[in-house]
Amino acid sequence: MLPLHPFRPRSLSLLQGYSRQRFIADLGAGFTVGIVALPLAIAFAIASGVKPEQGIFTAIIAGFLISALGGSSVQIGGPAGAFIVVIYGIVQRYGLANLLIASMLAGCLLTVMGALRLGAWVRYIPVSIVIGFTNGIAVLIGLSQLKDFLGLPIAHMPADFFSQIHLIAQHLGQINPMALLVGSACVAIVSLWPKTYAMERGALAWRARLRHSMALLPGTVIALVAATLACYGLDLPLETIGSRFGGIPQALPSFAWPSFSWTGVKQLLMPTLTLTLLGAIESLLCARVADKLSEQPRHDPNQELMAQGIANLLTPLFGGIPATGTIARTVTNVRAGASSPVAGMVHALVLLIIVLVAAPLAAHIPLAALAGILLVVAWNMGEWHEFARLRHFSLPYRTILLGTFGLTVIFDLMIAVEAGLVLACLFFIYRMSTLFTVQVLPSQGLPPGTRALKLFGSLFFAAVGKVEGLSQALQAGEHTLVLDMHMLISMDSSGLDALLQLQRSLQKQGQTLLLCGLNEQPASLIQRGGLAEALGPQGIHGDFTQWLASAKAASL
Template sequence: MAIQRPPLFLPKLVTALRAGYGWSDLRRDAVAGLTVAIVALPLAMALAIASGTTPEKGLLTAVVAGFLISALGGSRFQIGGPTGAFIPVVYLIISRHGYDGLLLATLMASAMLVLAGLLRLGALLRYMPQPLITGFTAGIAVIIFTSQLRELLGLQVERMPGEFLPVLATLYAHLGSFNPWALGLALACIGLIVGLRRIAPTAPGFLVAVLAASVLVAAFGLPVETIGSRFGEIPLAMPSLSLPEVSWARLIELLPSAFTIAFLAGVESLLSAVVADGMAGGRHRSNTELIAQGIANAGSALVGGLPATGAIARTATNVRAGGRTPVSGMLHALFILLFMLLLADWMRYVPLPALAGVLVVVAWNMSEHRHFRHTLSAPWGDRLVLLLTFVLTVLVDLTIAIEVGMVVAAFVFMHRMSATVEIGAGVRVSDDDLLDPRGDPLPSQRDALPPGVEVFQVSGPLFFAAANRLDEVLDQFFKPPRVFILRTRLVPFIDASGVHALAKLAERCRRQGTVLILSGLQPQPREVLAQMGLQADGHWLHFAEGFDAARTLAETLAGQPLAAEVAGV
């Protein structure tokens, strides 16, 4: 009997409604949607202003694209809208090609995303090397921080350039207009956001800080710029549909920018969906997500919005707030629309230094400084990809950084492969070989395992193109095992992405009460694991010299209470 493939485009909303949707689900989705909308409201305005546009364009993007991404997407929990990753891209496109050029580039990117989904390319985006993602994300964080120095310092600059070094030169040339009130207000907002996260993690820190700063400015007449003083009133009416000017020359000119928008939208949305899957369980549909991203970006561009994608922090907030289905994301967009209609007259009092403080916190979160430092302890090839992508993102261009980073990562991989062949590894590296519970150990060996013990074997190099498949291993079991043996005898080498995948597997095992045993580690993987700090702890993670030693250890552990049970957890 032939296996029927699932439909190419089946939104999670349809699946959720088919499974049954009651008042309790709506109540939880409404609470989650309102919570996310409160977080997203100041962010949408801040991201739009930092991108070189007006605040209502960020709000429109959150409403239109946010609604479509949730309604049509392949994730139950995805929250879409403008994100920090787009700030340098959008700012450069507007400065070089005007806002009309941004709209055309966004429409081109939307077509690319829909085509990628129709061609079932969603799974390919999982093969991005982790050092490359960390490098360009940290680079974007530096650019966002630098772009906010004008507002943080209250400098009077008519128009900021789009490139990093000219930005620094312009800021230096205008230091004479420094406004200490602006810096003090921004630092107070940052301190309030950080403080609330520590003492009241569920409080909407961004909104509280912006509201407090707005009240201070309005009550005491502090000499700082506000949304009203720079942009005037926020329009209440939804804009009409409009199409940008199209010509072959303009399409070719904007092609690199469109590719960058499509790439960022695709990668960030799928990363956000993966984060949501890890927090709440389930599995997103990557190709459906790409198609939805394309449709949502087209909708945003047609109403005069900005590029949009899945927002990791807002999606995580949705999960933590109890969102059950894509209805929470749709309601989040409707709540933002309601805020626009009710609070438009008051938004003009929002001080720009307060929004700059919000984006400084966003940039710090985006930088992933701990992961950046951790990757610096990886093998030289991963460090090269990380630093090269980071430097090119900051100093040159994000598109070039991605292209060069991928090429260098490919060459590093080929170098590693050649080194592996030289020492006579003789291991196939096809996808079918990667995780095989049937090949080794033999059936008789598996039958000899005690109840509650499971074993899988990894064959081939555990590098960035294969590491993500480790996340699928535990999904094979109906009930989590007490002990899980992962045989690594046929893994000739491992890179930073492989270590990251093993660390995620170990953490997932720990959370579900499963002891993980890595058996048969070869010298290179053992050395890299030690180099990057992934060591046996004697409780949840053990190393064994071979399968016999691992089986003996598993028999002992399977007959003992788990550490959590001993502690009374």
């Protein structure tokens, strides 16, 4: 029976050696991340097609649970940019209630994956697939924000890529110059504002100290506050959170069980798998980034998956959307001095206090400002330099990356990942089959009537064609075929069947097959598969050199 992974949240380690200094550092980091998370949570929710408070409630509930129960010391969880396109598509096709159910089902799957110790398997997804769908999602996020960034009078944006482009092109003559100006200003502020994670350490000149002081307030907050004050004070003709959603409620999230039906659940298989796979990949990639930046112990991938699962199972009960690890907020958390999950829990409490105190102010936030912020998020999410580096890589790598990117943009993330994995497997199989070779050994020194071949690599189903024709390798007067297999590292049942067929063909022709130098795995399969019995006691030898010496001695 497969042993289950023990449930050991990293926060339990706080009981050992947690000091007042660490708590103060975590408190400061949590406050910083909470401020950073506020505009992103609102922007991600609106871009996903749900109400802004759902993003904030997700950051509060899921963010607290992921930090409290996770396997990383410094990872911050919440709504993520990678989920925007997926959530928007699910809401458009299946409705909000089914999104909440799919999120809960994905939470169950993530919990089971962690309990069954499948966290390490997520790392085996090829990097070309990860880069492909990440860049594809970034393109879709950027495209989805053009409506509000340009102030286009479009009531409803479709989920399809080409339909979005067509609809935006139809309304380009109706651009709101003020929305474009505000959105562009936000892009400039967020891009050019000093970043804490880019700051130098140690003794600094006054200009560097000034930049340090400025970086304490994130550029996203500065852009959001400036745009909101301008919109409210100058009465700019811009659509705001208040005009579209009626503002953000100044209250705690309430428990509500989503409407449930088995008929609806049957349609949610692919959305659930998409949320599960994306959540697992994003959270564990984020945790690995945190490990590189932080001096804290490495994360536990299985515990992290269980925490992500529990968070996604419970958050929808309070109206929240899918959540995962978030790289930007995690990096900010590490750079701000976080040393334990307390920082993540503090960040959730800071968001809760902001909602209870200042929620009415959010009604004046212009949507063009949020669109500008998300355009920067989309740009930073994409690894665009990888396209320029493609010429340095092999054709399989380029095909997988570009194929995954194109399918993500045009069709669907799950289709893209599935196709990418199939392509990766096919290319891997082809590559492994080319590594299997058969080399003819020199005939000098061999006993009369003998032909010797050496096998290299792995004899599996894609390489058996190189063995099937060996029965015709013996020339006139040759009665024995010797296979030196000490360089054969593995063999599958198809390889075994090919050797059985070779032995039978040679036997019908009155010829003999001998095997030498078997490694452990091929030797075990040959014994269990009946080939050893068919060859007889003299058909298998320990070493080709020893066999050759004994064969020469016998011929004298």
